[in-house]
Amino acid sequence: MLKRHRSRQYVVLSVMMGASMMGIGCGAKQPSVALESARTAYTQAEQKPQVAANAPTALREAQQALNRAETAWEKDRDETEISHLAYLTEQRVEIAEAIAERELADADRETLSQEREAILREARAREAEQARIEAKRTQREAELALVDRQAAAVQIESLQQQLGALQAKTTMTERGTILTLDSVLFETNEATLKSGALQNLYPLVSFLRENPERTIMIEGHTDSMGDENYNLELSQQRAESVREFLMQNGIEPNRIMARGYGETAPVAPNNTAAGRQQNRRVELVFPN
Amino acid sequence: MMVQRFQYVRWIGVGLIGCMLGLGGCSAGKAPTATLAKAELAVDQASKSKASEYASLELRTAREHLENAKQAMQQKNYEQARRQAEKALVSAQLAETKAEAASARQTAEELRKSIESLRREAGRSSMKN
Numbered sequence: 561m562l563k564r565h566r567s568r569q570y571v572v573l574s575v576m577m578g579a580s581m582m583g584i585g586c587g588a589k590q591p592s593v594a595l596e597s598a599r600t601a602y603t604q605a606e607q608k609p610q611v612a613a614n615a616p617t618a619l620r621e622a623q624q625a626l627n628r629a630e631t632a633w634e635k636d637r638d639e640t641e642i643s644h645l646a647y648l649t650e651q652r653v654e655i656a657e658a659i660a661e662r663e664l665a666d667a668d669r670e671t672l673s674q675e676r677e678a679i680l681r682e683a684r685a686r687e688a689e690q691a692r693i694e695a696k697r698t699q700r701e702a703e704l705a706l707v708d709r710q711a712a713a714v715q716i717e718s719l720q721q722q723l724g725a726l727q728a729k730t731t732m733t734e735r736g737t738i739l740t741l742d743s744v745l746f747e748t749n750e751a752t753l754k755s756g757a758l759q760n761l762y763p764l765v766s767f768l769r770e771n772p773e774r775t776i777m778i779e780g781h782t783d784s785m786g787d788e789n790y791n792l793e794l795s796q797q798r799a800e801s802v803r804e805f806l807m808q809n810g811i812e813p814n815r816i817m818a819r820g821y822g823e824t825a826p827v828a829p830n831n832t833a834a835g836r837q838q839n840r841r842v843e844l845v846f847p848n
Numbered sequence: 849m850m851v852q853r854f855q856y857v858r859w860i861g862v863g864l865i866g867c868m869l870g871l872g873g874c875s876a877g878k879a880p881t882a883t884l885a886k887a888e889l890a891v892d893q894a895s896k897s898k899a900s901e902y903a904s905l906e907l908r909t910a911r912e913h914l915e916n917a918k919q920a921m922q923q924k925n926y927e928q929a930r931r932q933a934e935k936a937l938v939s940a941q942l943a944e945t946k947a948e949a950a951s952a953r954q955t956a957e958e959l960r961k962s963i964e965s966l967r968r969e970a971g972r973s974s975m976k977n
Contacts, residue, residue, distance in 0.1 A: 648934055655945050661949040662949040669952055672956055676966065686973075
């Protein structure tokens with residue numbers, strides 16, 4: 561009877577020790593530093609409005625991790641496991657905070673992207689507007705220049721009429737308006753102006769007097785008959801004769817240029833009489 | 849006969865206590881193959897993400913835990929394997945998320961700089977006119 565009693569005692573002892581290991585009917589538990597840390601981390605994150613707003617799911621997962629850690633602690637699991645679960649909790653808290661950061665940065669990025677787009681649009685609109693203004697200005701300038709040229713041409717056409725006897729022809733070119741005079745101004749092979757021609761040139765003098773801003777280029781041309789150097793010289797002298805005439809009548813020398821081109825710039829073929837006559841000419845160029 | 853039974857009971861008690869103290873060799877259950885698989889997937893995903901650029905430290909940590917988990921599995925240390933796998937999983941997720949946040953921040957910063965310079969340009973050109 562004594563032996564049975566003792567074996568039962570040992571069984572009870574084992575069970576009691578086991579029970580105490582499971583924390584049943586025992587005193588205070590060991591606090592866990594790791595768990596405290598995890599609790600703090602979670603609470604801090606939970607209280608941040610941007611985390612609760614932007615990462616609710618992740619925050620919930622962190623809470624669940626914390627609950628697992630708490631449960632392990634309550635059930636007196638070993639510290640290794642509690643520390644492990646606490647660590648997982650803290651990691652999950654960090655994930656929630658990172659998600660919140662990401663969401664805020666994404667929203668930021670979206671706003672900034674739109675702002676940038678708006679600035680670019682504005683800049684493009686401004687550029688387009690400036691281009692339009694510039695185009696209009698250029699167009700206006702061209703129109704004004706055209707009007708100027710047309711006015712000038714009208715002017716010169718009236719001059720042409722005044723030079724009626726000389727039968728001048730008017731042409732508008734890029735260089736300016738050109739009055740083409742027949743070589744009847746001069747005797748054949750002569751560079752001196754015929755006296756009849758002189759009289760008919762007076763309207764030219766008046767024109768230049770009335771329009772002091774005007775300049776004139778006198779250009780002499782011949783046909784291809786004869787020596788080309790001779791033709792060059794002759795055409796030069798003829799141009800200069802006209803220049804002399806103008807200067808003698810009070811037109812400032814710096815307004816008049818005289819040049820001979822000889823046979824180098826024909827306006828008609830030289831193999832017909834009509835063509836040759838056309839080439840024998842003096843051109844009065846009025847620059848725009 | 850009685851003595852033998854008594855000794856048997858005593859050893860059961862010791863074994864039970866030892867097991868609850870988490871002494872080695874007490875596997876507390878099955879191999880954590882599912883957890884390990886999840887961890888492996890997470891680490892793989894993180895490796896392919898921007899984590900290698902923006903969160904290399906966290907990624908390395910995740911990889912180390914994964915290696916530890918695999919080794920523990922081979923050694924049939926299932927408790928350790930589970931813990932290391934769980935650590936690897938969260939580390940990988942953290943690496944990925946941190947990288948996403950860093951990348952978004954950087955893009956926002958670049959946009960800020962771009963806007964600043966555009967504004968300066970606009971200021972200059974409007975002054976010219």
